[in-house]
Amino acid sequence: xxxxxxxxxxxxxxxxxxxxxxxxxxxxxxxxxxxxxxxxxxxxxxxxxxxxxxxxxxxxxxxxxxxxxxxxxxxxxxxxxxxxxxxxxxxxxxxxxxxxxxxxxxxxxxxxxxxxxxxxxxxxxxxxxxxxxxxxxxxxxxxxxxxxxxxxxxxxxxxxxxxxxxxxxxxxxxxxxxxxxxxxxxxxxxxxxxxxxxxxxxxxxxxxxxxxxxxxxxxxxxxxxxxxxxxxxxxxxxxxxxxxxxxxxxxxxxxxxxxxxxxxxxxxxxxxxxxxxxxxxxxxxxxxxxxxxxxxxxxxxxxxxxxxxxxxxxxxxxx
Amino acid sequence: xxxxxxxxxxxxxxxxxxxxxxxxxxxxxxxxxxxxxxxxxxxxxxxxxxxxxxxxxxxxxxxxxxxxxxxxxxxxxxxxxxxxxxxxxxxxxxxxxxxxxxxxxxxxxxxxxxxxxxxxxxxxxxxxxxxxxxxxxxxxxxxxxxxxxxxxxxxxxxxxxxxxxxxxxxxxxxxxxxxxxxxxxxxxxxxxxxxxxxxxxxxxxxxxxxxxxxxxxxxxxxxxxxxxxxxxxxxxxxxxxxxxxxxxxxxxxxxxxxxxxxxxxxxxxxxxxxxxxxxxxxxxxxxxxxxxxxxxxxxxxxxxxxxxxxxxxxxxxxxxxxxxxxxxxxxxxxxxxxxxxxxxxxxxxxxxxxxxxxxxxxxxxxxxxxxxxxxxxxxxxxxxxxxxxxxxxxxxxxxxxxxxxxxxxxxxxx
Numbered sequence: 001x002x003x004x005x006x007x008x009x010x011x012x013x014x015x016x017x018x019x020x021x022x023x024x025x026x027x028x029x030x031x032x033x034x035x036x037x038x039x040x041x042x043x044x045x046x047x048x049x050x051x052x053x054x055x056x057x058x059x060x061x062x063x064x065x066x067x068x069x070x071x072x073x074x075x076x077x078x079x080x081x082x083x084x085x086x087x088x089x090x091x092x093x094x095x096x097x098x099x100x101x102x103x104x105x106x107x108x109x110x111x112x113x114x115x116x117x118x119x120x121x122x123x124x125x126x127x128x129x130x131x132x133x134x135x136x137x138x139x140x141x142x143x144x145x146x147x148x149x150x151x152x153x154x155x156x157x158x159x160x161x162x163x164x165x166x167x168x169x170x171x172x173x174x175x176x177x178x179x180x181x182x183x184x185x186x187x188x189x190x191x192x193x194x195x196x197x198x199x200x201x202x203x204x205x206x207x208x209x210x211x212x213x214x215x216x217x218x219x220x221x222x223x224x225x226x227x228x229x230x231x232x233x234x235x236x237x238x239x240x241x242x243x244x245x246x247x248x249x250x251x252x253x254x255x256x257x258x259x260x261x262x263x264x265x266x267x268x269x270x271x272x273x274x275x276x277x278x279x280x281x282x283x284x285x286x287x288x289x290x291x292x293x294x295x296x297x298x299x300x301x302x303x304x305x306x307x308x309x310x311x312x313x314x315x316x317x318x319x
Numbered sequence: 320x321x322x323x324x325x326x327x328x329x330x331x332x333x334x335x336x337x338x339x340x341x342x343x344x345x346x347x348x349x350x351x352x353x354x355x356x357x358x359x360x361x362x363x364x365x366x367x368x369x370x371x372x373x374x375x376x377x378x379x380x381x382x383x384x385x386x387x388x389x390x391x392x393x394x395x396x397x398x399x400x401x402x403x404x405x406x407x408x409x410x411x412x413x414x415x416x417x418x419x420x421x422x423x424x425x426x427x428x429x430x431x432x433x434x435x436x437x438x439x440x441x442x443x444x445x446x447x448x449x450x451x452x453x454x455x456x457x458x459x460x461x462x463x464x465x466x467x468x469x470x471x472x473x474x475x476x477x478x479x480x481x482x483x484x485x486x487x488x489x490x491x492x493x494x495x496x497x498x499x500x501x502x503x504x505x506x507x508x509x510x511x512x513x514x515x516x517x518x519x520x521x522x523x524x525x526x527x528x529x530x531x532x533x534x535x536x537x538x539x540x541x542x543x544x545x546x547x548x549x550x551x552x553x554x555x556x557x558x559x560x561x562x563x564x565x566x567x568x569x570x571x572x573x574x575x576x577x578x579x580x581x582x583x584x585x586x587x588x589x590x591x592x593x594x595x596x597x598x599x600x601x602x603x604x605x606x607x608x609x610x611x612x613x614x615x616x617x618x619x620x621x622x623x624x625x626x627x628x629x630x631x632x633x634x635x636x637x638x639x640x641x642x643x644x645x646x647x648x649x650x651x652x653x654x655x656x657x658x659x660x661x662x663x664x665x666x667x668x669x670x671x672x673x674x675x676x677x678x679x680x681x682x683x684x685x686x687x688x689x690x691x692x693x694x695x696x697x698x699x700x701x702x703x704x705x706x707x708x709x710x711x712x713x714x715x716x717x718x719x720x721x722x723x724x725x726x727x728x729x730x731x732x733x
Contacts, residue, residue: 069388071413155558176561177709263563263696265504267706271697282385283695284688285409 059291067288069281080292090293093276094300100183100272101251107191108247112198119199120206130203134196141193145260148189152176152261176262179269186257186270194250198243205239206232241312245305252301273297343370346627346634347397350375351383354401354452354617356587357650364646365637371630384690391415391622398625399634401451401617404439405689408529410620411442412687417621420446422632428639431658435614435683448618451638452652455612455678456512458482458604459571459585460578462597464489464496468577475601478608479516479545482578483554489577490554498554500571500579501546503708505564506701510684510693511613512580512603513704516542518682519605524700529686530732532724534703534717541606543707550708560709563696572596582615583674587651590668600670602677614681616652653678688731692724699723 063080067073084090119130136144151158154174164172175181209232217227233240255274258264264271271279277297281290350358355377362375376397378386384406390396402410410416423429423437423446433450440448462472468488476482486498502508514524522538525531549555556576558566571579572593580603589596602610619638621631637643644654644663653675654660660679664671686692693700703720707713 068413069385070391070410070415153558154561155556160557172557174557174560263504265561265696265705267710268697268702275697279695279697283697284691285384285388 059294062288063292063295065288067286067291069285069287073288076288080289081296083289084292084296089271090273090276093271094273096269096271097252097254097273100187100254100270101248104187104190104251104254105244105247107187108195108198109243111191111195112202112243115195115199116202116206120203130200133199136193137196139193141256142260144189144193145257148185148257149261152185176266178266182262182266183270186261189257189261190251190254194247198247201243201246202236202239205236208239209235237312241308244312245308248304248308249301252297252304343372344627344630345372345374346399346625346630347374347376348399348401348631348634349378349383349387349397350401350617351380351403352377353380353403353584354652357452357647357652358401360650361638361643361646362634364642365634369633369637371633373630373634396622398627399619399621399631402448402620404436404448404450404614404616404618404683405694407439407448407618407620408442408685408687409689411440411445411447415623416447417623417625417628418445418447419449419621423449426639428656428658431656432639433614433616433655433657433678433681435681436616436618436655439683439685440618440620448620449635450655451617451619451635452647453614453616453655453678454582454584455614455653455674455681456515456580456582456603457585457612457674457677458578458601459581460485460599460601461489461571461574461576462599463574464492464577465599467492472597473599475599476578476604477601478604479541479606482604483545483549486549486554486577487552490552495575496577497556497575498577499549500555500566500576501559502562502564502567503555503559504561504696504701504705505567506696506698506704507694508564508567509704510700511582511615513542513546514684515580515603515611515613515682516545516605518611519603519609520607521605525684525686527685529684530728532692532721532728534721534724538606539717540713543713546708547713560705571598583653583671583678584651586668586670586674600673602673610677612677612681614678614683616655686728688727691727691731699727 064075064077065073066076066079115133119126119133139147150156152160152175154160154172154176160169160172160175163169173181175185213231213235214227217231222230253274254272255278258270258272258275259278262270264275273293274297277290277293280286280293348362358375358377362373366372383400383402387396387400387402426432433453436448436450436453437446440446440450458475460475465472465485468485468491470485470488476485482499488498489496490498501512517524517536517538520538520541522533522536524534524539526533550559556570558570562570568581568585568588570576571581571585572589574593574596586600589598603612604610619635621628625631638647639656641659641662644656644659648654648663648667648671653671654663656663657679660675661672664675684693691698695701699720703716706716710716
């Protein structure tokens with residue numbers, strides 16, 4: 001372990017101080033200590049290669065083919081990508097995914113932030129509340145979707161029959177039949193399921209803010225709102241960035257809830273990008289085209305994450 | 320000591336079972352979960368009486384296609400597959416199946432095999448699939464509710480007006496009881512039970528060769544009006560609008576539904592799981608009488624290049640025997656051999672006879688893009704049935720579906 005560390009330490013100055021040329025020479029003439037370092041990371045590298053690089057390479061390869069589920073495949077160059085440009089339903093799905101991502105991310109933060117503030121400081125029953133709010137996170141997304149699919153059922157579920165029995169509605173309302181109630185039901189389900197996780201991330205960020213700062217600001221006469229804006233938020237940049245990226249990436253890849261609860265309905269208005277990829281690959285059996293769509297989505301996600309990291313990086317001079 | 324001897328005998332029996340005499344072979348066959356009732360029975364019966372053996376795997380309905388595709392690509396496909404017949408054109412077109420034309424035509428009873436199956440099993444004049452199991456669509460009604468509503472419990476509706484009138488009377492019983500049920504957001508359910516209404520009235524949704532979509536017809540509009548009218552009169556439970564098929568059978572099985580279009584499979588399922596429900600079976604009628612049915616079920620296909628083709632043929636021969644057809648009929652599939660159907664069904668519930676008759680005249684749309692057009696939860700057919708039953712713009716929905724279907728058909732032919 002110590003040898004590996006020192007190998008790293010010996011390597012670092014060379015990276016930053018020397019020119020590219022000397023760096024290359026250094027790599028070529030790597031001593032046994034460097035090889036030992038390489039040996040230490042080998043298992044991780046092997047895992048990344050086998051489970052990420054190779055599948056990714058295969059996806060790229062498939063995306064350049066007309067690759068049906070059955071039968072022979074043929075190389076068609078970039079034709080799949082040209083077809084995507086004309087695939088209106090994919091762009092519609094992408095637009096809906098964007099809309100969903102914005103709405104659900106705002107909703108998750110709107111719920112998770114107050115919860116994090118609430119459970120951050122020790123008070124009676126904090127442990128209970130933390131567990132309580134976090135519980136839905138440990139339910140799998142598919143199981144949660146099945147549960148809500150039943151809760152939302154108009155004939156045998158909970159919400160509609162309950163509202164009807166309480167006299168709130170004149171007849172049982174089918175929540176999943178039209179876009180607005182169906183969409184907001186999904187949002188409610190996802191917030192219920194995910195907010196606890198975002199809450200825990202935000203809580204760790206809150207706890208890492210030194211209490212002295214808050215105290216000093218209080219003594220200087222700053223109100224709670226000013227303290228939140230001038231101290232809490234800026235010091236939580238990194239935490240918020242992490243929570244945001246996780247939430248956005250998760251939402252852009254949304255599939256389970258729309259597949260299980262809504263089947264993309266009502267009237268195909270809730271087809272997400274991943275749902276469309278799934279349909280192309282396993283309903284229309286066009287694996288090559290599905291692979292090309294996946295590559296496009298991957299690039300979009302990558303760009304989104306880079307933008308977020310840039311926007312939320314520490315301002316110059318801080319830290 | 321006795322247990323030791325018993326153990327020894329047991330071990331010997333295992334050894335003898337594992338090493339049948341001669342050069343017996345074992346072929347691997349897959350079936351979708353819908354066949355999990357009859358398939359193990361017929362395989363068991365075959366294995367008991369034959370040296371060659373069949374190893375059966377049951378695969379969930381939604382997974383059998385991707386799984387087979389992946390296995391075929393990896394060279395681990397089963398020797399044969401009992402496949403939802405609507406997929407046979409697509410599988411044949413992909414060049415994945417063994418051409419069994421000569422063998423099929425040498426069967427003495429080839430002419431009496433279910434014509435709808437043989438039609439979907441053929442591609443460009445060659446035969447790649449032969450009928451295995453069958454399911455026809457029929458109309459079922461609850462006799463108890465009919466009686467309570469003052470209707471003749473022994474007489475089912477014979478045209479659209481009678482369906483609506485009877486549903487209205489049953490619905491008037493009130494409470495949880497509803498007149499009519501259908502799965503309003505399920506493409507597969509509605510191709511099975513809604514298109515026969517159109518066929519029986521003289522219309523169709525695709526041309527014979529599957530090259531043109533023909534949705535904009537007075538027969539389709541008439542059938543839509545029937546459903547819309549029943550929905551408007553509140554004869555259909557609210558859940559129908561979003562039912563993707565999970566309640567297709569279950570709704571009627573609650574005993575609270577007067578009439579529902581269903582399939583032959585419901586006869587077996589009701590008899591075994593809901594013996595208290597007294598129901599009648601009749602044909603799906605046309606607007607002014609006549610009737611039609613969807614011919615569903617499985618085609619038996621052979622993976623290209625399998626070395627076990629002799630075993631597979633031996634098994635199919637057995638399935639086509641009277642013994643095989645009787646086992647199928649007893650456990651939930653209609654017979655697929657018209658010439659011995661009556662005999663295979665003679666000891667069973669007489670309501671099967673109606674379903675078998677429906678099967679003999681049943682129809683199946685022929686297209687290599689059935690999944691895209693019809694079954695996909697997001698395809699044009701599913702979207703259209705949901706919109707025209709429950710939406711406000713029937714004309715727009717039909718026009719939209721017609722255009723989308725035609726473009727899917729056209730792009731598949733390129």
